[in-house]
Amino acid sequence: xAAVRLRKAFRYPEESDDDDREELDEEEQERVIQQxxxxxxxxxxxxxxxxxxxxxxxxxxxxxxxxxxxxxERLLSFLSILSLLATAYTMRSAPxxxxxxxxxxxxxxxxxxxxxxxxxxxxxxxxxxxxxxIYMIFLNGDxxxxxxxxxLIPGVMLGVIVLARxxxxxxxxxxxxxxxxxxxxx
Numbered sequence: 001x002a003a004v005r006l007r008k009a010f011r012y013p014e015e016s017d018d019d020d021r022e023e024l025d026e027e028e029q030e031r032v033i034q035q036x037x038x039x040x041x042x043x044x045x046x047x048x049x050x051x052x053x054x055x056x057x058x059x060x061x062x063x064x065x066x067x068x069x070x071x072x073e074r075l076l077s078f079l080s081i082l083s084l085l086a087t088a089y090t091m092r093s094a095p096x097x098x099x100x101x102x103x104x105x106x107x108x109x110x111x112x113x114x115x116x117x118x119x120x121x122x123x124x125x126x127x128x129x130x131x132x133x134i135y136m137i138f139l140n141g142d143x144x145x146x147x148x149x150x151x152l153i154p155g156v157m158l159g160v161i162v163l164a165r166x167x168x169x170x171x172x173x174x175x176x177x178x179x180x181x182x183x184x185x186x
Contacts, residue, residue: 037173044168048091051164055088055157061150076134076151079127083154086124091161094120121162128155 062084065077094117131151138148 033173033177040171040173047164047168051161052088052092055084055091055161058153058157059084061153076131080131080151080154083124083127083131084157086120086127087154087157087161090117090120090124091165093117121158124154124158128158131155 059081062077062080066074066081068074068077132155135148135151
């Protein structure tokens, strides 16, 4: 007698994956979300520390030119230092996550700080653009105490900090918390 062939019904790959997947109960979900949040907060603290130190170290480039004979060069160096300090402050002290649903009570001091934080990056950006324009105008200047290319450093640092903050903000565990089971006793 010929060999008997048994036919199996076709199943899509995702159908078989559903059977093997292990679901988490509410306590396990909460524990996993807390672990992820702790890891995210520690990583953000490390990034914040590193990206605060970089602009502070970059200010050393301009400290020597504060003693230059040219008043315009002293002013440009002072603006560069202020821009780098504002960039470091933005990375370290400006709130990373916006206040959601009015959880913080608004006091006059909080309003002023929020206004300063919201205006700091655009004002700093304007200073960086003006320093870049000055670099372009005086590109071939030989009478500078420091290289005019150094006036590009504040703009580069601001760009790096804005990118780092955007990367840190891209991890949002609130959406993961929203996916958590809605009912008890799962």
